[in-house]
Amino acid sequence: MEATVGRVVSVDRGYPLVLTSQGEQRAQHAVDLVKNADIRAVVGDMVKLERPPGQDTPLITAIQERRNVLSRKVLVESRSEGSGKYNEQILVANIDLVFVVAALSKRRIDLDYLERQLVMAYQSGALVVIVLTKADSAPHLEDDLAAVKDIADECPVIVTSTVSKVGFDVIRALIGKDRIGVLLGRSGVGKSSLINELLGVPLLQTGAVRDKDRAGRHTTVARKLMPLPGGGALIDAPGLRSLGLYDAVDGLAATFPEIREQAQECRFRDCMHSGEAGCAVAEAVKRGLIDSRRLKSYRSLAAEVFA
Ligand SMILES: Nc1nc2c(ncn2[C@@H]2O[C@H](COP(=O)(O)OP(=O)(O)O)[C@@H](O)[C@H]2O)c(=O)[nH]1
Ligand SMILES: [Mg+2]
Structure with missing residues (x-):
């Protein structure tokens, strides 16, 4: 054979x-x-x-042994026990870049959801990049961008628009000749459009967004690796309805570096920063060194990660 x-x-x-x-x-x-x-x-x-x-x-x-994986937690129905249990679903393997994609819009950007995406992305160990799409219809562009940069730490933030054709050269350069990237983002944020832009031809179907709930139609049915002209490839993933965090302790720490840093000063090593005595993180929030929204978001994600 x-x-x-x-x-x-x-x-x-x-x-x-x-x-x-x-x-x-x-x-x-x-x-x-x-x-x-x-x-x-x-x-x-x-x-x-x-x-x-x-x-x-x-x-x-x-x-072949996987270099890394991007995975999420999914509920698997178990008929025998009558109740479900959680399992890891590996979405893609051997990736160099995770593009965390979010759309700019009339509404202010959802930082909590972005942080959930970042935890998952960082957990893969791949290089993480934030992409903010639809800059052409973004009344809060400046404020949203500043807010995202504020939580992005060292993660690059790229603003794109298929209308004014900005940002795609930066993404193209990051992928280079041979890197493989995956797009992680809600349905309708413009993942397929972004890939089409880099392909130069509309190979992937894109869908209009329903105005009422901002949800995109699920036009992308399967994950698909698309080789790009000039080398490298992007993986389009369908709108994942849920981003359950699976074994994401490292991803959590990478997403909230300021909390991880302060936590080293907490009295208890296993401090959850939820009202314990001698909590240095709570103290830092009180002194205005850590944003209270960040701590709230951290605690909600940590509750899931450490469940
Ligand atoms: N105005 C504007 N619309 C965009 C942009 N990118 C994508 N869209 C539109 O947003 C909708 C959803 O895009 P699509 O690529 O299918 O999103 P996906 O579900 O993430 O793959 C489509 O109607 C696109 O034409 C952009 O940069 N600006
Ligand atoms: Mg799509």
Whole structure:
């Protein structure tokens, strides 16, 4: 059996599409690989493909060790116990950049949600970049940008618009010749539009946003790795309705560096900064050194992470 190595570019109803030097091939997991293990190839995985004699569909016989993963917590229904339990869902593997995408609009930007996205993004270990879309229809651009930069720490913040065509050259430069990035953002924020902009052709379907609830139509159905002209690739992810945090202790610390720093002065090592004696974080909030919204957001995310 000849073996080739390729990268998973999408997974359609359990069947991975693998990009090899011979083009894209629809593949199937080898029974030996998956029968005793809860392992499935995800977008970004490097896999070994083998074609048994007389068979059309190549088999994935090995998944290379993942450099990193972007994952979320999902509820899995368990019929036997009558109640669900939480599991890790790996969204993509082996990524260099996570673009945390949020749209500017008439409303002020939702910093709490942005922080949730950042925790998930940082947890992957990849380089995190914030992208604020729709700068052309952003009455609070200056204030929103300042607020985001305030919480971004060292994370780059890029403002884009498909109307005035700004920001895409910066994203293009970050991806360079061979980096792979994934877009993490609510439905309707403009992820598919952003990829189309970099592709130069509208390969991905985009959807109008319903005015009433700002929710985009879920036009993107599956995660898909799109190679870009000039090298590198972006992964479009469908609007993930929930961003449950899975094992995200490091991501939490990276998102709230000022709280992590102050926490070292707390009397108790396991201080949750919720009214304990000798809490240096509460003291810093009182002295105006830490924003009270930040602490509130931290505590709400921490409650989930440490649950
Ligand atoms: N005004 C404006 N609209 C945009 C921009 N980017 C995307 N949109 C629109 O926002 C809607 C949702 O975009 P889409 O790319 O489908 O979002 P996705 O769900 O994140 O993939 C579409 O109607 C786009 O035309 C932008 O920079 N400015
Ligand atoms: Mg889309």
